Amino acid sequence: MTSTPVLEHEAEAGHGATPPHRLGTPTVAALLVGAVAVACVLSVVVGARSIPLAAVWDGSHPLHNISQARVERTLLGLGVGAALALAGAVLQGLTRNPLADPGILGINAGASFAMVIGLAVFGVSELRDFLWVAFLGAAVAAVLVHVIASVGRDGATPMKLAIAGAALTAATTSWTTGVLLVDRQTMETFRYWQVGTIGGRDLNVLLTGAPFLLVGAVLALSGARLLNTLALGDDLARGLGRRTAIDRIVLGVAVVLLAGTATALAGPIAFVGLVVPHAVRALVGSDHARLLPLSALGGAALVVLADTLGRVVLPPSEVQVGVMAAVVGVPVFLLLIRRGRSGSGAL
Numbered sequence: 001m002t003s004t005p006v007l008e009h010e011a012e013a014g015h016g017a018t019p020p021h022r023l024g025t026p027t028v029a030a031l032l033v034g035a036v037a038v039a040c041v042l043s044v045v046v047g048a049r050s051i052p053l054a055a056v057w058d059g060s061h062p063l064h065n066i067s068q069a070r071v072e073r074t075l076l077g078l079g080v081g082a083a084l085a086l087a088g089a090v091l092q093g094l095t096r097n098p099l100a101d102p103g104i105l106g107i108n109a110g111a112s113f114a115m116v117i118g119l120a121v122f123g124v125s126e127l128r129d130f131l132w133v134a135f136l137g138a139a140v141a142a143v144l145v146h147v148i149a150s151v152g153r154d155g156a157t158p159m160k161l162a163i164a165g166a167a168l169t170a171a172t173t174s175w176t177t178g179v180l181l182v183d184r185q186t187m188e189t190f191r192y193w194q195v196g197t198i199g200g201r202d203l204n205v206l207l208t209g210a211p212f213l214l215v216g217a218v219l220a221l222s223g224a225r226l227l228n229t230l231a232l233g234d235d236l237a238r239g240l241g242r243r244t245a246i247d248r249i250v251l252g253v254a255v256v257l258l259a260g261t262a263t264a265l266a267g268p269i270a271f272v273g274l275v276v277p278h279a280v281r282a283l284v285g286s287d288h289a290r291l292l293p294l295s296a297l298g299g300a301a302l303v304v305l306a307d308t309l310g311r312v313v314l315p316p317s318e319v320q321v322g323v324m325a326a327v328v329g330v331p332v333f334l335l336l337i338r339r340g341r342s343g344s345g346a347l
Contacts, residue, residue, distance in 0.1 A: 025290050028283045032297035036078070039304040043074040047311045048318075072203045077304040077321070079206055080198060080266045083213050085299020087258040088273020089280075089292050090220045093227035094251050097158040098278070102138075102259035103270025103329075105165035106172065110141020111263040112194075113172040116179050120186040127208050130264045135212075138260035142252060144168060196269040196322020198307055209261045216257030217296070223251050224288040231286070269322045271329020272299050278332070302328070 023031075044067060045051055055067040084102060091100035102108050114137020118124035124133055149156035149164040180187040226247050229236075262269070276298040277291065284290045303321060306328065310319035 023283050025284050025294075028280070028294055029297070032294055032301060035301040036297055036304075039301045039308065040074050040078070043077065043304050043308045044070045046308050048316060069202075072206070073198055073201065073307070074304055075203065076198045076201050076206045076265065077307050078300040079210070079213055080262045080269065081272060081299040081301070081303025082296040083216065083258040083262040083299070084269060084272040084303070085276035085295040086217060086220050086273075086292060087255045087262070088299075089277035089288070089295040090223065090227065090251055090255050090258075091273065092277055093231060093288055093291075094248060094255070095156070095158070095161060096231065097161050099158055099162040099274065101271065101274035102255070102263075103169070103268065103272075104162060104274060106141045106145050106168035107138045107255070107259045108263050108268040108270060109169040109172040109176075110144075111135075111138040111260050112268050113137055113176045114140070115264065116176050116186060116190055119189055120179050120183045127205060127264070131209060131212060131261060134264035135256055135260040138256045138263070139252075141168060141172070142256065194267060195320045196267040196325070197320040198266050198303070199318065199320070201265070205265055209265045212257050212261040216254045216261065219250060219254035220258065221292050223247070223254065224292050226251070227288040227292075267322060269303070269325050271325050271332070272302060275329050275332045276302055 041053070044056060045053060047070065049063075049066070051063040051067050051070075052061075055061040055063040056071060058064060061067075087107075088101045091102065091105065092098060094100070111134040114133045115124075115130055117137075118130065118133035122133075124130060145161065145164045145168055146156055148168070149160040152160070154160070180190060230247065259273075277295045280291055280294045280298050284294060303325065306324035307321040310321055310324045313319055313324075
């Protein structure tokens with residue numbers, strides 16, 4: 001795979017003081033924790049009807065039930081956002097591809113298509129079954145994208161991975177639409193997930209997916225040093241005693257668990273895994289020991305804030321979080337492509 005300078009700035013900075021254009025890790029961590037806290041508060045109090053924070057813990061308050069529903073919605077948004085951003089950061093390090101993202105590389109679309117097939121063909125109805133079906137679809141999509149991008153002399157370059165992912169996303173989205181058009185019952189069930197939303201779910205939904213998210217997060221975070229080693233190139237990594245094939249499989253499992261579970265819980269939400277790691281990397285550099293946990297915080301804050309904004313931007317209707325995330329993500333994606341073509345080397 002062609003190397004890309006995802007880590008070039010870190011190498012240039014050396015191991016000395018923090019470069020002047022970056023903030024210290026404690027500062028960024030404090031800012032992101034604050035952003036998560038503010039996002040949680042806004043998510044609870046802001047909506048079609050504003051409610052006071054006191055309604056959350058006052059069981060006799062007339063708006064207590066609404067506040068509890070928003071708390072559960074907020075918790076789901078935190079989990080889904082953290083999972084998607086963490087999966088994106090791992091993918092970017094694993095493939096050395098600055099455009100890697102579960103949505104762009106077709107992983108989310110593969111999980112969604114598998115869920116539709118599970119509904120229409122196998123009669124899947126339980127959320128736990130949805131999770132396993134989503135994992136399978138996400139894994140197959142990830143393998144297909146890499147195989148397609150590997151065809152040719154240059155192998156799986158970043159641009160070829162992005163193009164292959166876009167092509168697979170378009171194909172699976174078309175197949176998904178085709179199945180839904182001929183199966184009205186499946187359409188009625190699946191449209192709840194189709195646009196990407198965290199509204200209307202209760203806490204049991206998150207509790208069902210939590211073990212899978214936890215395992216995926218542990219695998220991803222424990223692979224920080226490994227990702228730093230892989231960034232040096234496979235040959236050097238093997239020279240340092242790493243079994244790169246096994247390492248990539250373990251990290252791939254982490255991505256499938258995170259992206260597959262997030263898609264099963266909230267539907268396909270694109271660009272979170274693209275935007276957040278790039279923003280965090282610009283602030284703290286490319287050391288994955290810092291990048292991964294901070295990306296999880298940033299993703300959690302972004303999804304919750306996007307969901308809150310979607311409730312008030314077009315009242316009295318709601319704009320689903322999948323749409324709001326795309327509003328932010330598409331311009332950033334186009335900017336990255338432009339930078340690559342202008343000779344920055346990002347692509």
